[in-house]
Amino acid sequence: MTKDPICGMIVDEATALRAEGDGVTFLFCSEHCRQKFLSAPDLALGHAIEGTPTLRA
Numbered sequence: 001m002t003k004d005p006i007c008g009m010i011v012d013e014a015t016a017l018r019a020e021g022d023g024v025t026f027l028f029c030s031e032h033c034r035q036k037f038l039s040a041p042d043l044a045l046g047h048a049i050e051g052t053p054t055l056r057a
Contacts, residue, residue, distance in 0.1 A: 006033040006044060021045055 009029040016027035028034040037044040
């Protein structure tokens with residue numbers, strides 16, 4: 001399990017939506033959070049929850 005970097009919700013790695021940012025794969029609970037990240041990845045990364053685990057690409 002990992003946290004969605006946008007909302008902080010715990011997501012299952014097997015079913016989570018994914019997007020790449022700065023060479024890292026981020027996991028999302030919903031298309032809404034994924035789209036928010038994709039629309040402004042720098043802003044989203046700047047506000048990502050500290051310590052949020054991610055999967056390396």
